[in-house]
Amino acid sequence: MQELYEEGKQVFIVLSRADRRTKSQLKEVAKQIKETLENNGIEFKGICAYSATRYQEYKEFSEKSHVFNSLEEFLMKLNQRSEKQNEILESLYEVHGMYEKAINQDTNRFKRYQRALHSVKLDLMQKGFDDFNNDATFNKIKSLNNEFSEQEKTKRENLVQLNQVIDLFKESVDKVFDRVSAFTWEKYKEENDEEDDEANYREFEEIKKMVLYFRDWWMFGLDWYELSKKETKRYRKSVDYHNELLQLHYSLENLQTLREFKEINNENYQESLNDEDLQDDLREWRRSKRR
Incomplete structure (x- = not known):
């Protein structure tokens, strides 16, 4: 339990098979657990009694006793926080997706430019223009091709950086909500x-x-x-x-x-x-x- 607490997990104690003990016995067990956790500096969200035969918590305990807490309320709060966390992540991912799409479109465009230049070069060669070193047209084609190739490389590097940024964003959101989302x-x-x-x-x-x-x-x-x-x-x-x-x-x-x-x-x-x-x-x- 100490390890769970140190990992930042939220701790909620469930006393199972509560139907085998009396209410006074359960209260005593709950008090002992509470004292033990507090003495060891372990924070916990609550304690509830759970019936192994009815497969549900004893709500009357949490409603009538300050010793017990509602497991249902605890889980509902967790779900609400989880939903809000995922909503924020979804918004971030949506923006990230738009940037990724734009970068990929630019990358593909520069690829097409290079293919088009190569096609022009082949057409010129078929028409008898084959002086690659001295012809100004071929030099211009080579210059443009190098420029587009460099632009394509830059876009790919931008995409790598973008993916690193979204990972950092998710880590920050997870820290705010004190839980690691599976989303x-x-x-x-x-x-x-x-x-x-x-x-x-x-x-x-x-x-x-x-x-x-x-x-x-x-x-x-x-x-x-x-x-x-x-x-x-x-x-x-x-x-x-x-x-x-x-x-x-x-x-x-x-x-x-x-x-x-x-x-x-x-x-x-x-x-x-x-x-x-x-x-x-x-x-x-x-x-x-x-x-």
Whole structure:
């Protein structure tokens, strides 16, 4: 019991099998325990009598005697404090989650910038530009790539620091409430990730409908319009690009890719949907494809 007290645990004494003793005997036992604890400098929250046959405390003891305390009231207070503690932690975790999400989005953005620069570099090489050391364009690409790589590294370091901070916050809250809550950041994230995943997946599928629409629009253009050789090549390249997006499997990184696609194309998408003549032509084209 001394060890429990030194660990900061709240001590409440339960006299079990109280139905085997008389009320006066229980009072005497309770007094002796109280004196022993006080003499040893051990603080305790109360003493109650508990029936092993009825599986409940003798409430009449705590209601009529100053020696006994209510176990039910003690547990209710603990629950109230625990609920308040978890409410505070949940608020902290919510803010932490928003910061983490923002950092991850920035990290993924810098990754995409690096991939885009690499793609530009490959395109230039295919067109015969391969003087890496002297060409100003390649030097600029290298400089930008290094900058984005450094930014990505900084964001990852920020995320590590952020996770350290939330652990310190939880320790501080636990100290205030004098108990270690089992409601950790990992548990909060696990509970909320399930809800977020459902919403994110629905968003992912909704944006894919937009991608499918534009893929069909480019295919429609190939069949419907008289295009030059250069325009035909551009339309086919766009069809391939949209097909690649349609092949993406659900992940947070791919969701972010589709979000950026939506941000760029949403205005054109809405205008296109409101163009009645275009929609009539698209419906006619789709019917012709099903024949």
